Amino acid sequence: MTEIKDNHHLESKLRKDLGLVSALSLVVGMVLGAGAFMKPPAVLEVTGSYNYALLAWIIGGLFSICGGLTLCELGVMFPQTGGLFVYLEKIYGPKIAHLYGWMITIIFAPSLVGALVGYFSSVFCLLFDIQTNYSMVISVGVLGFIAFINSSGVKYAGYVQTVATICKLIPILLLTIFGLWKGNGHVALFGSNAQGLASTAPFAVAILATLFAYDGWAQVASVAGEINKPSKILPKAIIIGITFLVVVYACINLALFKIFSVKEMVGLGHDASAIASQRLFGHFGGNLVAVGIMISILGGINGYIMTLSRTIFSMGERGNIIGAKFLSTIDEDSRSPVNAILLLTVFAFLYSTLLDADRLSEISMFSIWIFYLLTFVGVIIARKKYPNVARPYKVIAYPVIPLIAILGAIYVIYGMLVYQTFNGIVSIILTLIGLPLYFYYTNKHPHNSSSLGMIKKYKIKTPVRVIVGCLFIMLLLTLYVRYTL
Template sequence: MIVIGGVIGAGIFRTPASVAKSTSSGTEVLILWTLGGLLTLAGVLCYAELGARRPQAGGTYVYLREAFGQLPAFLFGWTMALINYPGSVAAVATTFADYATKAVGLPHEWVKPLAVAAIAFIVAVNLFGIRAGAVVQNIFTVLKLSAVALLIAVGLYLARGHLGAAFAHDPTHDVPVSTLVGALLPALFAYGGFHYLNDLAGEVREPQRTLPRALGLGMGSVVICYILVNVAYMAGLGHDGLAASTAPAADLMRKLFGESGATIIAVGIACSTFGYCSIAIAGGARVLQVMSADGMFFKPIARIDAKTGAPQISLIVLGAWAITLILSGSFDALLNYTTVGEWLSHAFGIATIFWYRRKLTSEPSPYLVPGYPWLPLVFTTTVLCVIAATAIAAPGDAGMSLLIIAIGVPVYYLWRRQWAKG
């Protein structure tokens, strides 16, 4: 549930239109989503080995700290736990509130208050521990999967015998090969979020056995859902209709049920985005707590409640910062700026497998990624290519991302000095 909920947010309800705009047929769309899914599965299998080797809270932060030292680990935490996690929570909570207000007919002025209330509620539930948070997460993951299933059913019903036409070449959208390769970018971003389970590994029962199974089964389910949803979009809207749509999920439902269909899927998207916020807050708080325990942030944030096992102060701090970003309206810029940093952390995080295999031969892992060294090498290389393509397409955002990471260097040495004095 955590893996599925961390990946499926709002992306699959919107991103397929961006992919379709950069392709010339439904077949190409499916190839790109399948390729993106296979690449992400490669990364998931790598994270499964890392989680089995180090089943403790903190995820990528812990791997980077062990393999490359405290500074790279801090820079990861600096960009993710302090900027990217709360920024993504603020953005997705706002998306949740936007769809929720539309679904129940509230005025737009309710969006910010509802987004703030959603974050406050999620933080409050997680203060009671991982079990309480898991109940909320499981409920909303089931609801989001129900929305996905409904889209698939509607799309296939609308096709009714002429599914093949949906995948025929669309002469109005002939695109060069370079554009086709670039269309993989939005698909890969929609597949992101699989790392949250590793952030929570310290609270997973039998983690060496559970993490690989949960990551593999969860991500495999997401890939199947994404491919089927794209088949449904293509069947119900056609390639041309999907490429022209700004809200493909609503357009698909509207074709069969009218405006009530658009309202139904708005509820589904609201559930999906709410579930994502729950995971991002829980995972980000664990990273922040581990950083603080290492002396890289305020000491009180390292505290774990003895009764619930929850990093309560960390949860409150992360939630408060996300709420601040909502009220300031600055989260969109932060997310654009930290995209490069996020994917760099994935590349370097998975690269730690090479260090573990070389240095810890006396500590065999209970799970080993198949196809080593090629599988982690392919994923790392692909992610670096994605980063390069992103930097070329948006040099300003990439430059700001690298600047934010660079600012973390003097901050790191400041915290080290303060920790030594304390």
């Protein structure tokens, strides 16, 4: 019988202070964001009709609920900092955990941030009537700003996140309420789909698009060990929280459907929400709502750079990645992983210049859901591998809920491989490249004890150094892409 070796005894003594309201706030706060404004046209384009678009949002929410309920059993079993990395390491061993961290570093983090930057640039160009040719300049500016904030310290990044969280609720409420109230009635649900568009994409691709909007529920599992009475609070928080989000997303879609026809909404793409606000509130009022949308997206960029740069830093600290010593350096003044922030920022910019935001979001979701699938299966494995470990929370309706999560993950992965075969295969290959790197660095440093991290005092103030470095590298990339591709 296998027992859990707890090398993080202090983490097991974390205070269990999170109640239902806190857990609900975490679910809604992490999930609700840019996807609410940017994904409705993409989902509608794939499905071709209002009815199937709404169905995709509902099924995506169902998969997320089942995934969240499943994942949280591991969160209670392994109440340690690291989330999925820890679960995969405990169940499958260090190699799979390393592949997850490598995938986050090279695919998920830069793709996700790059998608958000693309969405931000789209709304910015529309708001200020700027040609989309200058979107790369806007991307440089927003990434440089967020890199500057995060390299100054987590406290300042936290301020930005708080403001963005408050601001994002305003455009969501305004678009939903006034869109449903004053929309001109294009929507014709449960009737003829005569206004629909022909689509050759599998329905799974539409669900995958909605999962970008729902992403963030997995973060609840990382604090499962700090929730009071998790067996009661966790299922309530996930079910109520994501069900609330399904209703919110459905209402936003219905509001947009009442403003635009199918063809018009699909044609507007990322600009649909901003233009809808202009039609509802006039040019000035619409622009204010568009600013709210931009702040919401900015908060998403800031939040993901703040959290995912720490994952990249952790990978560097373990020593099994290229440039490990560089990536695991913390600045003495700000105590931020400045080099990890720099790497993520530059890669996100490069990805955003090479691929469309919707494609990047699909690639990021495809990559992460492969590992979600492993963790869903891991819950079943853990029941056999760790039978005597205390489980204050067990998945309700086991094994039905985990099986729904597993089948849902397989379905969306299949959809991506069928519809975006090249991108899917490239994502898998890039992930598997991490395996020979793991063996190389493990053999090179067989006694490495995760001690590569260091605190360094830089001659130039960190924020200045980071922003200048980001701007310089992104300027070179801009010139290269513009004149060679």
